[in-house]
Amino acid sequence: MNFLFRLLIIFIIPLSVFSQVAEVTIENLNARMDRIRDYSADALIKSDIPLIKILPVRATIYFKQKNKFRIKSKGIAILPKQGFLDLSELLSGKENYTALFSGFDVIGNYRSEIITILPAGDTTDLILAKLWIDPTGYLVRKSQITTRTNGTITIDYTYNNQNKFGLPDSMIFTVDVKKFKIPKGVATDINKISSEEEKKPTSKTGKIFIQLTNYQINKGLSDEVFQK
């Protein structure tokens, strides 16, 4: 009995401690995020995705609490389907997740806490999220989201001008492209025999680089901006 009690202490106390550390970090992160009511920023989107050739595209990103997000571009812009709102939505209510401290890691030159987020319940598409948070300014240096449908998306963040709001200057999305394929028979390029076969990507991941400049924070954004 004594042994069992000790064993329980050994496992539960650290878990509880890890959970507390993670929650404090997340609370700090949320508190800083709450300071942003809305923002807009100019984005330069570059992509390096197998099977997709696209030149850099200029766009404008709009965000408004609590979960309004929109990208406007004159031309066609390719963005990851997940990664912008998923985390903020998940982290907006404590009941939605369980956060666990999973150790330290160095991202760039920044020692970061690794926080693992487990969504409550099993109905969400998101299975697991990991955040690498720089505890000095509570900046997310890296995040990793694993979903049921789209595999894993990793995002690397760099900060410069908007540190105090925790808004990045650049983001690099690394997406899973294993499932990409060119539909058979659609590309009717008779010059190329291979077009009749399904083309698969040569690399398993693709990258999308977003540079963000000209932030306009808390200037008041109308809801109409988010209407498509």
Next chain:
Amino acid sequence: MLLKSTYNEFIKIAAKPRSYLGLAAITILVGVILFALKVDGLSFISFVTASFEQTLSFEGNILNGNLVAFIVLQMLIIHIPLLVALVTGDLVSGEAAMGTIRMLASKPISRTQLLLSKFIAGGTYTLLIIIWLGIMSVLFGKLLFGSGDLMVLNSDGLVILPQSDINWRYLCGFAVAFLALLTVSSLSICLSCFTENSIGPIVTTMAIIILFTIIGTLDVRIFDKIRPFLFTTHMASWRSFFEEPVPMKDIYRSIFILIGHNILLLAISLNKFNNKDITS
């Protein structure tokens, strides 16, 4: 005299009801495609982008006039040869069937000029067909769907071309498509020199196109050596202008081969027509 004879050919083409068949067919076909895309274009696109859209989202107006024009061209360009041959295949043999070739050949004009005027008129008609296809697809496409970046599905993946970088591609694409259709025109006129009925050259032209296309698409090693020299292999070269980077070397080769075909067909036609006994 060549210009006068060419002008005569224009009058004849303009007066034939069948000349308007091609223009009407293009108008109806493009109209149907534009209507279908307007009603259910997004599902057509999602069929293409489905595998990408699980992971990525495409922002911006994808179903725009540029894409619509591209879809229209891709769908129709393989059918246009029939519309061209319908008129050009009749230019010499139709006159033989009517007996008017006898009247023309006894006038003070050389047979070379007479045939050249038919080639020029056939080429001009082909140009007209291409221009009309361009107007219908690009202009009406943009009017109905607006403009925007062009997302093209090539055999090696999706290419997204910025709006500002598209017009020249369409112009060059149409120019190469014209050259390909000009080859069809030359082929049908050439065949037209060998017969004295209207239907023969039209049917034979289409049969040759179908045969060459089958040879071109069959992945059989025995055809590997001849495939690059078949004009049908280069009929879709207009599409290369929508690749990134543009494979100029391939396009130049296609242009060279298509021009070569035209010169060869013209030479065969001139030789046949100049030495032909007009017995009709």
Next chain:
Amino acid sequence: MSEKIIEVQNITKQFGTFEAVKNVSFTVYKGDVFGFLGPNGAGKSTTLRCILSLIKPNNGKVFIFGKTLAESRREVLSKIGCIIEKPDFYKYLSAEKNLEIFSRISGTYSDKNSIYKMLDFVGLNGREKDKVAGYSHGMKQRLGIAQALLHNPDLIILDEPTTGLDPQGIIDIRNLILQLKSEHNKTILLSSHQLSEIEIIANRMVIINKGKSIIEGNVDQLLNSEDLIVNLEIDNVELSAQIIAQSFKNVQVLSVNSNQLQLAINKSEVPELTKKLVDSQVRIFAIESKRKLEDYFIKIVNN
């Protein structure tokens, strides 16, 4: 001798193994209405096509205005107006548009007035805007002549221009041809399979049969020859043949029937022959004479 307009020298044309024209030669002089006579299938159209270089002869030469078409095609053809076989037009175009096309290609089109004048000349005024598809054969024939005359040619080649026409149409076309010769001094080469037509219109002629030219000359001389074919219907054929053999060395017995003799005889010997036969108690029931050429031609045609 006046200027040679067409000189056909030994032209031969073979289609595969079939020899359509064999060494045909004749000459058309300035101002001639030259009859090119022969039964259907004799090679008339083929010869005319060879003259106009529509088909290339295997052998022989054709000089028109002293030149070959190979060396001066434009110059020579600009002086020729023709209808070969039958006039064919763009049925989907009006008569006026058709003439405009042929006039432009002849290098003479200036305005529509000349076209209207020509349509008026051939009696098609009021129908200029009608599509040729609605024209009768006679109207097409007139339109054909209009296109042949439109550029005011010196030489007109007409291939069986009255074929398929009604009697009035035939008379109209004949009058038109005579008018062209007399009023406009055109040289006309006219093919026909009817001797009567040539007799009425032509001043010179050549007869062609099975691709060969048989005889060429002045129509009056050929048709009014003193050499006749005479059929005698008599009661004593044997006695008559004996008398002819003994007394008329120049008369040739062509055929002998039970009561008929066919003779080739000079017109001047006919009275003496009949007198001799009557004196010899031969009873003559009928004498029928034909000009030798006509008979000859009929034999060709019947063959």
